[in-house]
Every structure is written in C-alpha cells, then in structure tokens.
Amino acid sequence: MTADPLSPLLRATAEVILTRPAMAGYGGGAEAFVADHRSMLFDMLTESTELRQLSRERLRIPRSRQAERDFAELFLHSDSAVRAAAARIAESAARRSSDTAADRRLHRLNDKNKQLQEKLRTATGRHDNALADAEKHREAAREAVERADRLDVELSAMRRRLRDVKSMASALLALLQEEPLEIEGDARSRDPHRLPEVSAESRPSPLEVAAQAAGINPESFVSALQALIEPPKPPLTATVVVSQERDLRVAPLGGGTKIGGSCLLIEAGDTRILVDAGLVPGDPSEPPPEIERALDGPIHAVVVTHAHNDHCGYVPALAGRSPNLRIIATPETTQLMPAMWLDSVKIMNQRQRLASDWGVETEPLYPREAIARATQRCEELAFGVPRRVGDLTVELFPAGHILGAAGVVVRAGESRVVVTGDISGFRQESVDGYSIPDSARYADLLIMESTCCTEDHRDRDGMVGDLVRAVEGVYAEGGRVLIPAFALGRAQELALIMRGHLPHIPVLVDGMAADISRSFETVTADGPRRLSIFGDNVSRARPGDLDEFTRGVVISTSGMLSGGPAVRWAARILPDPKSALFLSGYQDEESPGKRLLTSARDSAPHLVIDDMGEEKKIPIKARVDLMRLSAHADKRGLLEIADEVSAREVMLVHGMAKRQLGFREVLRVRRHTTTDTRAWRAT
Structure with a gap:
C-alpha cells in the first residue's frame, strides 16, 4: 500500500469531475487537481453515491497492489459505517505521509544548508586569503616605498656632497688618515710604478701614498685639504681690536640631568660649536630644551658623537637655521645619520596627520628636504685627527657604544674639554670598547655620560x-x-x-x-x-x-x-x-x-x-x-674612565639627577673634583 491509500481513488474521482463541461477551462491534470483539492474530493466521495459509482468505474489499480484495491472497495462500500472507518484509516495514513514528506523536505533542506555553509566557508576562506595577500602586498609596497625613499634621500645627498668641495675634502682626508695601507706582494710586483720594497712595520700609509702621487710631503697635502675644509682666516689688520675671551666655556643645553636631547654649547673667542643636537623622545619629539640660547649667535659647527636620534636628531633643523653650519662626525656616523633622520621625519609626519584628525595643528621640526641639506654639510673625521673650527680644535676618539660612536676632545689654546658621549669599555659583537687618547688626559673638564652610573652590570x-x-x-x-x-x-x-x-x-x-x-x-x-x-x-x-x-x-x-x-x-x-x-x-x-x-x-x-x-x-x-644588554658603561666603567682621564673637574650629563647626585659622591670619595651640570668656564 502507498503512504496515502486513497491516492488511486481520489485520482479516479478527479478524472470524473474533470469530464464535466464546467471544468473545461482547468489547465492541470488529475494529479494536480488532487493535490489542490484533496479535502473537497474526500468530502464529495463520502456524500455522493453517484460519484462513488462513477469513480469505481474509472478506478484502475494493478492486481499487484491488492491492498490498495481492497481499501478502495472499503471506502466505496454501501455501509456508511464501513466507509467512515476507511476514511479514518485514510486520514491517518495521509497524515503519516505528510509528516514523512515534511521530514524528507527538512532533510533535503538541511543537506542544502550544509552545502551552502560549506560554500560560504570556502568563499570566506578565499576572501580572507585574498585580504591577507592584499595586506602582504600593501606591507611589501610600504616597505618598498620606504626603502626607495631612503635610497632617494641618500642618493640625493650623495650627489650634493659630490659637488661640494668641503665634503669631498673631508671624506678624502678621513679615508687617508685611517688604517695603514696594505700592499700585497703579488700586486706590487705587477705594478710598474710600484713603491720601494718595505718591511711590514714601515709600509706607507694611505696619506703617504697620496702625497707621493701628488708630489708633495704629507704635511702639505693635509694642510691643502684642511684649507679646502676650512679656509684660513684673513690676517688681522692693525686697526682691529681683539676683545673676545679665548678661554673655553661650556653650557649644557639638553640631556644634562635627563636622558634625551643631548646638546652642549662650547665657546672660545668668537667660535661657537655644539657637541650633539638630539631630540627629546616623546609625543611629539622636541628639540634640546635650551637650544635657543645657542641660536642667539652664529653656530660654526656641530660635532655629533654618534647616530642615535637623542644625540643627532635635531641636526637637520639646526642646519636649516644656521646656513653655514659644519657637521663633523666619524665616517660611520656620517653614513648612518640620514636613515635616522628620515625615520624621524616619517614619525613626525604620521603624528601630524593623527593630530590633524583631532583638529590639532602641528608642524614637524623639519621637512624631508632638510635631510639632503644636512647630509651635504657633513664632514667625515677619522679618530685621532685634529680638525680646526675657528678658535677651537676638535679631535674624535673611539667611544665603543655603537658603530661609529666617538668621544670628543675640544681644545682652545692650552685649555681642553673632553666629552665622552655615550661610552662603553667592553667589546661587543659589532664594536670594540673605548680608547682614551693622550690628548684627553689631564683635561680641564671631563663631561661624562651617566646613564648607568648607579648600576653594576654583570659580566x-x-x-x-x-x-x-x-x-x-x-x-x-x-x-x-x-x-x-x-x-x-x-x-x-x-x-x-x-x-x-x-x-x-x-x-x-x-x-x-x-x-x-x-x-x-x-x-x-x-x-x-x-x-x-x-x-x-x-x-x-x-x-x-x-x-x-x-x-x-x-x-x-x-x-x-x-x-x-x-x-x-x-x-x-x-x-x-x-x-x-x-x-x-x-x-x-x-x-x-x-x-x-x-x-x-x-x-x-x-x-x-x-x-x-x-x-x-x-x-x-x-x-x-x-634581558639587559646595555651598551653604556656602568658605575665601575665610568670610574675607570674618570681615573684614566684624570681631569681637573668632572661634569655629569645624560643621566637622572638623583642618580648623578649619588655618583658624584662616589667620585668625590675617589678624589675627583665634580662640578654641577651647568655653565662652566676654564680658569
């Protein structure tokens, strides 16, 4: 028996009804009529003897489906009680059939839903992958743009330096005054213009080789290059009255009792130089707190101890405000600074955009174009080589800390000031420790960093x-x-x-x-x-x-x-x-x-x-x-530096005031004379 035992009979009844003239316009067949009017056909069969008879005549049920034939006979029986019982059975079967169909439909819908969810997951995964790929490409593009920007700045600066006589002269002088020239035996034997055979101990230096090629002695060659870097002053006439003070004078303008914005003003006669001009870290970064004191008069040079932005980050702004500023640093620092400056510009511009979003107007300390201008002004200075700046002479010495870091000896006549910059005495993977030169010993003033002056670092x-x-x-x-x-x-x-x-x-x-x-x-x-x-x-x-x-x-x-x-x-x-x-x-x-x-x-x-x-x-x-890996000397290291220099007085900078106070007492116990972190004058 089918799920609905009345289906064959209802179909036969529908065929009877559809033969009536009134149903001529019905477009569907008997199956459709049963589906649309089942309840009506059921009621008509129950009430009409004639319709039951006509339906019996049309009823065609195969002998193989005997159960359905028997059920149809029960429903068409002349006894109403028998028909009623058959009707109840049919209704129950129909409900079961309906429930089963609904279950089947629900199952099909669940399968369809699973398929759609799987498609959605696949589509979502593809979308997420596409977004991730797009983000990777954007990140790669940003990095490429930044690298290209950095290379563009460096190339532009290099081109300007190549056209600048002072820059090229300083670079050449720094190169010639570095390590002794190594000449391989085979290479020398192949050179028809080779130098005379010499022992390893007496091999000529690069400076001697260059001077010989130029046909002059090394001292004259250096003097010629120095004259290009700093043209000699015209001689004073009898009518000129010299009234400037020739003694060394020092004034901390930043990074004295704090870390950041390092800057020292050093004067003698009418010459004024800065040692470092760094940024004070923050949001936004700021110039050295008292830099305006330096800009009250001409600044002839800034000597940069190393390329960290808290020591060199304000230099491009300074170069813009002082058109004739000379920037003196080691060759390594000279080459590393432009990248640090460019990063500062990028951060300043980002912060300017963020501030603008909140309706706050800010201005970067200097534009991108200032970097090329500052790079052009750079003068490379090798360790241990004095360089004249007006009435002052500066000499750099290795300070450890990072690649290219230098301490500075500043001399005016017989007076000397030693500035350690950031300094360390231990060997690192990338740089050796400091090396104090003889020119620094017994100076009038040692200006010493004190970042870790209260710490005792482990080995x-x-x-x-x-x-x-x-x-x-x-x-x-x-x-x-x-x-x-x-x-x-x-x-x-x-x-x-x-x-x-x-x-x-x-x-x-x-x-x-x-x-x-x-x-x-x-x-x-x-x-x-x-x-x-x-x-x-x-x-x-x-x-x-x-x-x-x-x-x-x-x-x-x-x-x-x-x-x-x-x-x-x-x-x-x-x-x-x-x-x-x-x-x-x-x-x-x-x-x-x-x-x-x-x-x-x-x-x-x-x-x-x-x-x-x-x-x-x-x-x-x-x-x-x-995991501290400090690149600064600790208390013991700083005491060793103070002992090695043995200056008349010691001034502490680049540290926290409370820590400096305690360390000054330690220095006093070690019989060093200290001075406050403030204006100082050689006596």
Missing part, C-alpha cells in the same frame, strides 16, 4: 649566556621569541649574537632594524672589521612572516614597543604560552615596554598599546622578561 659574557639559554629554551618548546630592539646598534648586536651562538635557530630582523643592518654591512664593507648581519640563519622579515613564521626569533623595532612592526609581532606572540618577549634595553617609565614588564609582574591579563592612534588590547600569556 657581558654572562648576560649573553643568559639570553642564549632563554632563547634556546623557548625554541625547544616550539615557540617564538620577540626581542624589541633599538634600530641602530642593539638590533645588530642581537642579530650577531644569535648568528654566532644559535646558528640552528632561524632569526628574522624586521622594520627599520633591517634597513640599518644593511647599512652596517655597507659601512663596514671596506673597513678593518667587516660586519655581516645577514646570512646563514639570519634573514630579513617579509610581510607574510607575521603568520607563517611560527618558530624562531624575531628582532624588531621599536625597542620600547611604542610603535612599528614590534607591536604587530607582540600581538601574535604575547597570547601564546609557548612563546616569549624579551625586552633588551632601557624602558622609559611611560613606555609600553615598561607597562608590559609591570603587567607581567602583576599577572595582568592583557596589555593595551596605542599604535599610532589605534588602540590594541593584547592578551599576555607568553613569558615576559628583561
């Missing part, structure tokens, strides 16, 4: 060992290690440590740190200590690595988690309990890095970071720790 090998073991442990557990690092110096040091101590662990260098690392390789390519940051297990990060790099080490800017790709990496790594984030340097009290250390110590569930106007709340499940 550096021990600190490196701790970092290496911690990274190895995280990697063994299948995790990633993020080390936010300062783009210049710290990032390269970390990469070299990883390459030397953990060659089996993949390492990515991201953000500006990668660009500066390439600059390190370029700057040192022809020098006595060539640095290879990339290679083997160390490579530059790509946009897709945020999700695809699942195990290893990431070194990225910024060092205090205040922005840049380090924030994006932190958002991926901090929520992972197998991973770790190791801060590697000083963290300002207001920095996100300092907040992260506090949050981890207090077991806070998340860290909130403002990444250039976008607030990010990042869960903290990874290990968080501070």
Whole structure:
C-alpha cells in the first residue's frame, strides 16, 4: 500500500469531475487537481453515491497492489459505517505521509544548508586569503616605498656632497688618515710604478701614498685639504681690536640631568660649536630644551658623537637655521645619520596627520628636504685627527657604544674639554670598547655620560649566556621569541649574537632594524672589521612572516614597543604560552615596554598599546622578561674612565639627577673634583 491509500481513488474521482463541461477551462491534470483539492474530493466521495459509482468505474489499480484495491472497495462500500472507518484509516495514513514528506523536505533542506555553509566557508576562506595577500602586498609596497625613499634621500645627498668641495675634502682626508695601507706582494710586483720594497712595520700609509702621487710631503697635502675644509682666516689688520675671551666655556643645553636631547654649547673667542643636537623622545619629539640660547649667535659647527636620534636628531633643523653650519662626525656616523633622520621625519609626519584628525595643528621640526641639506654639510673625521673650527680644535676618539660612536676632545689654546658621549669599555659583537687618547688626559673638564652610573652590570659574557639559554629554551618548546630592539646598534648586536651562538635557530630582523643592518654591512664593507648581519640563519622579515613564521626569533623595532612592526609581532606572540618577549634595553617609565614588564609582574591579563592612534588590547600569556644588554658603561666603567682621564673637574650629563647626585659622591670619595651640570668656564 502507498503512504496515502486513497491516492488511486481520489485520482479516479478527479478524472470524473474533470469530464464535466464546467471544468473545461482547468489547465492541470488529475494529479494536480488532487493535490489542490484533496479535502473537497474526500468530502464529495463520502456524500455522493453517484460519484462513488462513477469513480469505481474509472478506478484502475494493478492486481499487484491488492491492498490498495481492497481499501478502495472499503471506502466505496454501501455501509456508511464501513466507509467512515476507511476514511479514518485514510486520514491517518495521509497524515503519516505528510509528516514523512515534511521530514524528507527538512532533510533535503538541511543537506542544502550544509552545502551552502560549506560554500560560504570556502568563499570566506578565499576572501580572507585574498585580504591577507592584499595586506602582504600593501606591507611589501610600504616597505618598498620606504626603502626607495631612503635610497632617494641618500642618493640625493650623495650627489650634493659630490659637488661640494668641503665634503669631498673631508671624506678624502678621513679615508687617508685611517688604517695603514696594505700592499700585497703579488700586486706590487705587477705594478710598474710600484713603491720601494718595505718591511711590514714601515709600509706607507694611505696619506703617504697620496702625497707621493701628488708630489708633495704629507704635511702639505693635509694642510691643502684642511684649507679646502676650512679656509684660513684673513690676517688681522692693525686697526682691529681683539676683545673676545679665548678661554673655553661650556653650557649644557639638553640631556644634562635627563636622558634625551643631548646638546652642549662650547665657546672660545668668537667660535661657537655644539657637541650633539638630539631630540627629546616623546609625543611629539622636541628639540634640546635650551637650544635657543645657542641660536642667539652664529653656530660654526656641530660635532655629533654618534647616530642615535637623542644625540643627532635635531641636526637637520639646526642646519636649516644656521646656513653655514659644519657637521663633523666619524665616517660611520656620517653614513648612518640620514636613515635616522628620515625615520624621524616619517614619525613626525604620521603624528601630524593623527593630530590633524583631532583638529590639532602641528608642524614637524623639519621637512624631508632638510635631510639632503644636512647630509651635504657633513664632514667625515677619522679618530685621532685634529680638525680646526675657528678658535677651537676638535679631535674624535673611539667611544665603543655603537658603530661609529666617538668621544670628543675640544681644545682652545692650552685649555681642553673632553666629552665622552655615550661610552662603553667592553667589546661587543659589532664594536670594540673605548680608547682614551693622550690628548684627553689631564683635561680641564671631563663631561661624562651617566646613564648607568648607579648600576653594576654583570659580566657581558654572562648576560649573553643568559639570553642564549632563554632563547634556546623557548625554541625547544616550539615557540617564538620577540626581542624589541633599538634600530641602530642593539638590533645588530642581537642579530650577531644569535648568528654566532644559535646558528640552528632561524632569526628574522624586521622594520627599520633591517634597513640599518644593511647599512652596517655597507659601512663596514671596506673597513678593518667587516660586519655581516645577514646570512646563514639570519634573514630579513617579509610581510607574510607575521603568520607563517611560527618558530624562531624575531628582532624588531621599536625597542620600547611604542610603535612599528614590534607591536604587530607582540600581538601574535604575547597570547601564546609557548612563546616569549624579551625586552633588551632601557624602558622609559611611560613606555609600553615598561607597562608590559609591570603587567607581567602583576599577572595582568592583557596589555593595551596605542599604535599610532589605534588602540590594541593584547592578551599576555607568553613569558615576559628583561634581558639587559646595555651598551653604556656602568658605575665601575665610568670610574675607570674618570681615573684614566684624570681631569681637573668632572661634569655629569645624560643621566637622572638623583642618580648623578649619588655618583658624584662616589667620585668625590675617589678624589675627583665634580662640578654641577651647568655653565662652566676654564680658569
């Protein structure tokens, strides 16, 4: 029997009704009529004997379906009670049939829904992949634009320097006054104009070779180049009255009892120079607090100790305000500064756009065009070579700290001031420690940085060992290690440590740190200590690595988690309990890095970071720790410097006032005379 036993009979009844003239306009067949009018046909069969008879005549049920034939006979029976019983059975069967059909329809709908959901998931996945690919392309495009912008600035500056006699003369003089010339025996034997055979101890220096080629003695050759760099002053006539003070005078204009915005004004006679002109970190960055005091008169030169922006970041603005400014630095610092300046411009422009969105008008401290102008003014000065600036003579000496960092000896007559800049005495992977020259000993004043003047650093090998073991442990557990690092110096040091101590662990260098690392390789390519940051297990990060790099080490800017790709990496790594984030340097009290250390110590569930106007709340499940690898001398190291220089007086700068007060007492116990961080004059 079919699910609905009345179906054959109702179809026969419909055929009877459809033969009536009144139904001539009906377009459907008997099956459609039954579907549309089942209840009506049922009632008509129950009430009409004639219709039952006519339906019996039309009824055609195969013998194989005997059950349906028997049921039709019951429904067409002359006894109404029998018909009623058959009707109840038919209705029950119809309901069951309807329920079964509904179940089948529901099942079909569920299958269809699953298919649609699968298609939706596939489409969503493709859409997400397309968005991810687009973001990778955008990130790659942004990096390409930034690199192209940096190269454009460097190329423009180089072209301008090539057309500038002073710049070329200073570069040539710095090159000639570096390491002694190495001449291979085979190369010398092939040279028809070769120099006479000499022992290794008496090989000619580059300066001697150049002077011989020019047909003059080395002293005259140097004097000629010096004259190009600084033309000699015309002789004084009898009518000129000389009234300027010739004694050295020093005034700290920034970075005295704080860290950031380092700047010293040093004067003698009518010559005024600055040692450093850095930015004060913040939002926004600011110039040295008292820089206007220097700009009350002419500034003849700024001597830059190294390329960190808290020491050199204001130089382009200074060059714009002082048209004849000379910028003196080591060759390495000269080549590294433009990238740091360009990064400052980028950050200043970003902050200007964000401020504008809130209706606040701000102006960057200098435009992009100022970088080329400042780069053109740069004069390269090798270590240990005096250079005249008016009534002053400056000499640079190695200060350790980072590549190219220098201390400065400033002389006026018999008076001397020694400025350490940021200084360290221990050997690092990327640079050796300081070397105090004889010209610095027994100076009138030693101006010494004091960043870590109250700290006693552990042995550096021990600190490196701790970092290496911690990274190895995280990697063994299948995790990633993020080390936010300062783009210049710290990032390269970390990469070299990883390459030397953990060659089996993949390492990515991201953000500006990668660009500066390439600059390190370029700057040192022809020098006595060539640095290879990339290679083997160390490579530059790509946009897709945020999700695809699942195990290893990431070194990225910024060092205090205040922005840049380090924030994006932190958002991926901090929520992972197998991973770790190791801060590697000083963290300002207001920095996100300092907040992260506090949050981890207090077991806070998340860290909130403002990444250039976008607030990010990042869960903290990874290990968080501070792995200090300071590039500054500690208390013991600073005392050794003070003892080695043995100046008449010591002034502390680049540190916190409370710490300086305690360290000055330590110096006093060691029988050093100290002076306040304020204006000073040689007596």
